[in-house]
Amino acid sequence: MKAITRAIRPEQLREITLAALIVVVVLFFSSQIQGYFSGRTFNRVTASVAIIAVVAVGQTLVVLTRNIDLSVGSIVGFSAYFVGTQLANDNTLSPAFAIALAIGLGALMGAINGALVAYGRVPAIIVTLGTLAIYRTILVDMSGAKTVVVDALPQWLKDLPRTNLIQIGELDIRLMFGLAVFVVLVFQLVLVYLRFGRRLYAIGSNPEAARNAGLPTQRIVFSAFVLCGALAGLAGFMFLARFGTITVVAGQGMELQSVAAVVVGGVNIFGGSGSMIGAFLGATLIDLLEQSLIRWLRVSEFWRDALLGLLILLAVASDAVILNRLRRIWAQDGVSVQGKPVE
Amino acid sequence: MFHLPSALRRWETLLLAILAVVVLFNVTRSPFYLRIDNLVNVFELSIEKIIVALVMTFIIINGEIDLSVASVMGLAACVVARLHADGVAMPLAVLVALTVGLLCGAFNGFWIAYVGLPSLAVTLAGLIGYRGAARILLEDKSIGNFPEWFNALGQRPLVGPFPLALIVFFVMLIAAAIILQRTAFGRYVYVIGNNKEVARYAGIRVKQVKMRLFMASGLIAALAGVLLAARLGAVRGNTAEGFELDIITMVLLGGVSIFGGSGTLTGVALSILIILNLRNGMSLANITGNTQTGVIGALLILSVLVPNLVGRLRALRSRMRPATTGPTPQPAQEVEIS
């Protein structure tokens, strides 16, 4: 036992716990739903989780610094709508331009959040609760109640959601899912290997100490918000590609979905600990639960949310309980643990 | 910390100034604003939210958050409606609904206080789960036809021009102010919000205080849900959906620090007056929809940003004239403080 606990880091353990939970869920529903244990379920979940996973990566960057971004849903909607309108007006715009536009728009909105939080010293929840409403208001005013319709979009965009990166037997790895995984991995590497990444943890674990140690905390928090916005912008582009028909309500509610993914993914909401892989697994677990519950004939349509809420709570609780127990073992072993223990 | 720092009092002065601007704007812009029925409407249209905002103030000062309140409101309303439709006497139905709310709060509180999970995670699950429970009860139905006395409680004035809910709010406001500012429990709420470890070493039963707060939150949210059912005269599964962010906005604009430990009910009361009057004024000026929420969002940001900047300007000026000591920028809202 000791050998095992010494060999892995707490973050990895979180990820393993989540992966195990996912396996349990898959096994359980395999026994309940006919044809569930197949490539099809994999394809459904991966195609569906891609967008929220990208948003959750951005959210994680911000949450690691002991902040939160509630405006991501509005950024996703804004970016999807704005880029969609441009592409509908001019079908010849290049994919690279469209993606750059989406990311740029998102980064701009993230920069506004970041500037207010880092330099204006306004708490993140206040800033982003405000911009959640403001960005959406600008979108509604700008749109004139027009809808982006699929028919007007360029063919390459319509084809994007069904484009496979690779196909292994029954399993389709969609391009969009590939993109999401790529984003997750890149930012995981950033967290582990780049100075920027480690500084995010440092600020989140103890902002005071980080500042005293001479870290440019304001610049780092600002950058985290810019990146979060940029990723939400990218997610907006993916949203446009997947749904095609874009109204002013696009992306609504994604703020809480992304926070849920992050929290279930074991990212400490008080900053300082967590990983991209964790957030990704959190998003996957929630989507898997949703997808399974709507296919489970035994429960009626109306039971879905109640069960989902309960399962999310259980996921968070089991993660915390297991981790707490192991922390004690680690403490005895003298292994340093990142992040504050829970209670 | 129990003697309010002057910075905080300045915060309330700022809110008072904003309120004055809003009222002035409304008075000059609309001839209907000062009519008594309109002034009652200002409160009545959001009465359930502001009742819950009072208990949310305690929770946030305590350093926690409760995202599940709107779902508990909806669930309580659905319990009343379901039981009424099944022939249960109305008073009993209300009692059951309040009990359900209390249990929801206790459930939240258990995981937060005793298991030690973050309240954001627990109540986010509650937001989804309790709404789901409401859906189970009502499915795709709408239930109304409550007894006349029940509807009257929500829709007709009880004392003078004031309906029951408004009276409940004012009574609760006074009670909350006394509990928060004058009792040991109220002090504990601040101390724990400021520093949980210190509170524990000081012998405060942190877990018990948190548990009680969440139970109170559940109970009062349920009460607000029942009052909402009476005011609307009918209940559906989505009743009160999305209220949580409005409620939290009211508390934060009131100057309560999201990191716990500071804030006053006076501030929250002023913030409620600002938001309600601003909404009403905009509605009377035919400004509706997203523009309203956008303006309130901007106000929320500016209300914190402006004092910060002013404070920093002063600090800068006093640095240039080292003889005078300038007041420090408002500490409670600094981002890095946990």
Added chain:
Amino acid sequence: MIRLHKPIASLIVASLLLGACAAPVAAPQAPAAPAATEPPAAPAATQAPAAPSGEVVKAEPGKAVKMVLLPKFLGIAVFDQANQGAQEAHKELGNPEKLEFLGPTPENSVAGQIEIVTTAATQGVNAVMLSNNAGDQIVPAVKKAVEAGTKVVTWDSPIPSAEGESVFVAQVDFNETGKVMADMALSILGADGGKFAVLSASPDAANQNAWIAAMKEALKDPKYAKLELLDVVYGNDQSEESYKQALALVDKYPDMELIMAPTTVGIAAAAKAMTDEGLCDKVKVSGLGLPAEMVEYTKSGCAPEFALWSFVDLGYLTYYLTYLLATNQIEAKEGVKFKAGRMGEYTITKDPTREKGLRVLMGPFTVYNKDNVDK
């Protein structure tokens, strides 16, 4: 830093100054002076006697009546189309007052609609045209508005109990909607019939619930004996959820051949999901959709047939009726006939789909297919 915030800072100083000046007025519970306002303006045409029933009333233009068009929420194409129609009628009738188009946000629709109805009554608005999204929860607010002298006419979505409402302008007959959906299912699945499922908006959507109920009723007709309804699921009028639900239906019911979505969000999301997953040959999509949003899928054969009505006409007709009612040129009574400009004659009748309540039936459906979808 400081350079960046200078304009904001000056703005703040200005507002603080303003605030300081205004401080004495800031009593939160300002005593309510009886406001010096015009009383809830009595409609200009009280003297004009309501026409005897049987006679077709032609609107006398030029009366001043304050009217509000209140959609379920702002920012959605169909409601803007209704506003276009109402504005067209407004101009035709030469009403010197402004026609306000006010609505709540989607996430705050119920509370927002109640607030707008209440405020309209306070402002002495003569008539509110309401696409009700609050079910019977709007009733107390509407009753108070009626007491204050404001007429409430509903369109698109009625008040279920009809309390407080003058007349409902029905886009189509709700029972007819059920039959049209069954007919489309039959026409897509062919004479041999087949299995299908419904993807609806939210469980609280009164219109969708009524239409689905009507369709279930219609399916009892032996004509549709070979159609089997498998399930009703809800996508909450969100693209993401509707998309997921559509695919879940495909997985749950391998022999399902059609998804019927009586909501514009649901039908577009379902068609996109079938297209993306290459399922269009196996599962077709139908229901109520906007032609502009459905062109793509109708041409590709994924959604060969769907139906809708004109929201522009609905707004136009609603305005005419409401204008006539608000100026007392007609009464909200069974059998009253009136002329609605370019749309011709209509009659107020009992609403067969609600116990109480009157309605004006616009109709008919336009069924769209590849021949007319892009016209």
